Amino acid sequence: MAVHLKRKHSIDLHEMSEPSKCASANEQPSGYSGSSLRKCSSNPSTTDSVISKPVGQLSIPEAFMSKLAPGSARAKLITRNLALYIATDLRPYSIVENSAFKNFVHCLEPKYSVPSRPTLSEKVMPNLYEEVRQSVQSQLHEAQTIAMTSDGWTSRATESYITITAHFIDSQWILQNKVLQTRAIYECHTGTNIAQVLKSAVDEWKLERPHGLQPLTSDSAANMCVAAKQANMTPHIKCFAHVINLAAQQALKISEVQRLLGRVHIKKDKDLDTLSVTDITTAEYLVHVLEPLKTVTTILCDASQPTISMVLPLLSNLKKNLQVAEGDPNVIRQVKLAVANDLDKRYTEQDIQTLMKQSSAIDPRFKSLPFLDDIERLEVQTSIVSVIDHIDRSCSEHIAVIKTEPGMDKEPRPSSSAPASSPLPDLPSLEAEVPETMSTVTVDQKEAEEPCCKKSALESLFGDVFVVKHTPATKSRMDMIDEELRLYNSLDSLSINSSPLLWWKSNEYRLPYLSKVARHLLCIPATSVPSERVFSTAGDVVTAQRASLNPKNVDILVFLKKNVAV
Known part of the structure; x- marks a missing residue:
């Protein structure tokens, strides 16, 4: 026109x-x-x-050129993607007030009106937070065991925060890592106050499970140990990365090492000290001794694979490398002894030792347990049976409680493939299901009801002479568990670079009892690295230009950054 x-x-x-x-x-x-x-x-x-x-x-x-209505599907889609852009790229809310950004959006969609900053912070982002929160809660609800990590940090505005993360293995045997909350703590960082934060997180996110175990991984600070005890977080795993760091610090406190490090430190406007041949040789020895500590720290930073099962094998390997050799210089002897003695003091609690042995045994990479003797291996096998009993018993009690709830008129029928006291994963039925309205009859009854047909020549000659009916022998629950253990131990160990979770995904139905133990233990992280990684993200959120950001918005932005899927 x-x-x-x-x-x-x-x-x-x-x-x-x-x-x-x-x-x-x-x-x-x-x-x-x-x-x-x-x-x-x-x-x-x-x-x-x-x-x-x-x-x-x-x-x-x-x-x-009429504007899109705010409630239209097109406008909602653009607004949601704008919120995703701000959350995943850590953009400030004030970007919607930027004239260049408005012109860019107008060029893409002239009919769209960019929401104001108050609308974005008070409505759009909280709505996206609730959407993602419901998705995370549904995943947590399906998890068999949920492990937690926790650590504290301070923002640029000198406000203290505590971050809590959750870790579990989903139905597809993928290790999930979720940031639950980043809450400001205004009280003194005592163990009692931190315990209240942990209890509140467990209640708010419904993390408690029937088996009663709530694993927590944190640093070895005294206030965190008190908080874990008061909040009934068991088992409490001390961060293995912190253990390695503390052991390395013991080596650096040796006087000769300090003198060597002081000489190689470059000071501004001063001449560089010349190192002797002995100093260079000592430095090379020192790097060779401490390099395995760096390698172990790098291995433990992988958040996609189980790490709790690697603690004892790595400790055994480190102690082997720290054995004093005849040709070691005096300073290297001191370094090896200092690091080895510090490592010997870690993880001495009996329950933590048992947990780590069980985790290594259930990991197909380390199931041979070469760092243990025969008696210890037998004790680990026995303890795994106890873990199976504990999980099954708690699940049975939980099912019994559900049956007594109002509205639960019909009880679930037990599976025919296992006893009712030990629920197994649902297996596909090999026979067609019979409707409840139909009466169940045997084969002989069906043949009796059907009209007699003329028998063939073979039937007339042999009759039922060669018809032999075998009644399958029923196995007890303990026999099934023992059979699984023998089958598991007879299989070849997995290569070190392979994924134990993929292995269990392939063998879940062959080893139904042991797979429960694997899902129960392998989700526990050996370090508090997941919660410490939030510090860098939070540092990008609470920048110098956004130092006055509301703690509620800090929680929302960190949560969305770590959990939202674009």
Whole structure:
């Protein structure tokens, strides 16, 4: 239409949309042509256009450029993706007030109106947070065991925060890592106050499980040990990365090592000390001794694979490398002894030792347990049976409680593949299911009800002479567990670079009892690295320009950054 008017009638719609200085409507002739519509009076006092539109009627450009309603599907989709962009890229809320950003959005979708900053912070982002929160809660609800990590940090505004993360293995045997909350703590960082934060997180996210275990991994600070005890977080795993760090610090406290490090430290405007051949040789020995500690720290930073099962094998390997050799210089002897003695003091609690042995035994990479003797291996096998009993018993009690709840009229029928006291993963039925309305009859009954058919020559000759019915021997629950253990131990160990979770995914139905133990133990992280990684993310959120950011918004932004899937 616009092209037609401009080409045939020489009318420019852009000029018509602006107030023109044309003749008044009462002086307009009754007839009109293209030239008369184009020509205006030269009188500057006239303000009415030649063609006036009725009040409330949109012009052609306005009709095609009407704004999207905020509640329309298109507007909601754009707003949600805008929130995702801000959350995943850690953009400030003030970006919606930036004129260049508005022009960019207008170029992409002229009909869309960018939400204001208050709307974004008070409505859009909280709505996205609730959406992602419900998704995380549904995943947590399906988890058999949920392990936690916790650590504290201080923002640029000197506000203290505590971050809590959750770790579990989902139905597809993928190790999930979720950031649950980053809450400001205004009280003193005592064990009692931190315990209240941990209890509140467990209640808010419904992390408690029937088996009663709530694993927690944190640093070895005294307040965290008190908090874990008061919050009934068991087992409490001391961060293995912190253990390695503390052991390395013991090596650096040796006087000869400090003197060597002081000489290689470059000071501004001062001459560099010249190192002797002995110093260079000592430094090379020192790097060789401490390099395994760096390698172990790098291995433990992998959040996609189980790490709790690697603690004892790595400790055994480190202690082997730290054995004093005959040709070691005196300073290297001191370094090895200092690191080894510090490692010997870690993880001495009996329950933690048992947990780590069980985790290594259930990991197909380390199931041979070469760092243990025969008696210890037998004790680990026995303890794994106890873990199976504990998990099954707690699950049975949990099912019994559910049955007594109101509205639960029908009880679930026990599976025919296992005793009712030990629920196994649902296996596909090999036989067609019989509707409840139909009566169950045996094969002999069906044959008796069917009309007699003429027997074949073979049937007339042999009859039932060669028909032998075998009754399958019923196995007790303990026999099934022992059979699984023998089968598991007879299989080849997995290569070190392979994924134990993928192995268990392939063998879950062959080893149903042991797979429960694997899902129960392998989700526990050996370090508090997941919660410490939030520090860098939070540092990008609470920048110097956003030091006054509300703690609630800090929690929302960190949560979305770590959990949202684009």
